[in-house]
Amino acid sequence: MFKKESLTAGSKSKVKSSVARGIRAQVLETYPKLEPHIDEILPKKSQLDLVKLPDRVSLYVLDDTPLFYQHMDDPIIPHLKLVHQYPHAFKRLKIDRGAIRFVLSGATLMVPGLTSKGGWLPDKDDEATAGDIVAIEAEGKDEICLIGQLEIGTEEMKAKKKGVAMSAGHYLGDGLWKLDLS
Template identity: 25%
Template sequence: MLITSIEYFGDVVLTRRYTLSKRDRKELLESLRMRFPNLEISKDSVIEILHIDKSLEVIIIDRVPALIRRDNEWLPHLKFLLKHGIKGFPWVAVDKGAVKPILNGADVMAPGVKAIGGSFRENDIVIVVDNEFFKPIMVGRALVDSEKMKSISRGKVIENIHVLNDDLWNIV
């Protein structure tokens, strides 16, 4: 599917959407497997690229937004994580009281952290899940490494980048 005209979605301008050829799909899958070794994508999957603007594009796999490239940084899309799980990604579970502020755009604060899965460094991408149902609610950037996060009790620990029902969620 190729969109040649510009369509508007809120403040975001959609400029182009196209399906990758077999050769381009193979190259992209090899590149993604190096970056995300546990990412399970079939070689027969239909992969589309959605260019939003110069600094933002979305990879759509089998009609589900899978990855977002923003300013040359790859982020998993929450729709893909909800469908395929968070296997292979570091995660942080937050308590029930932190969920609503996070969904409204707040960063994760240390007192709300209840569990940490996997190890990560400062500035790594981390998946935030609710402690009760263990469903992903946010993709964020760690402001401290996983070891330090376990020991601190105050301050911001994860920057909010993408949450359920934000502009990135609604764009596709």
């Protein structure tokens, strides 16, 4: 979604408090494990700003710190800097070493990178379904390297072992990561 070249931030506007409450509710509905931290992430009395990005992407910012982005009516997705602060609050999958360079160059995330020896998919109890927002860890690395929406569920990935897992997302070093909001 956000290629390596740098993004240029468009207009910046203040978000109405009623809209900010809606965003807060949407975040809690989508990411229930963020509830203990929501007052740190989106304080009730703070001013949330909206930055327009190319391709109809809205970036929600608090004090020049990017928090979430949303493409048109797609689900609201956290910025990787927020994911790095609260990694335990998101469903996670792991890619093998061979897939790391492809993911960090903006390629489509393929199922074999998740189902091979170094990859990891959750057990039956914590399955991810198509449409879920998941954070992707890399084998042997500490930080999350990609976040985005799954195209197929983990149960289907285990069965087929091929195909596209995620076609677009926000990854380390992309235009959104490098965006200068100051």
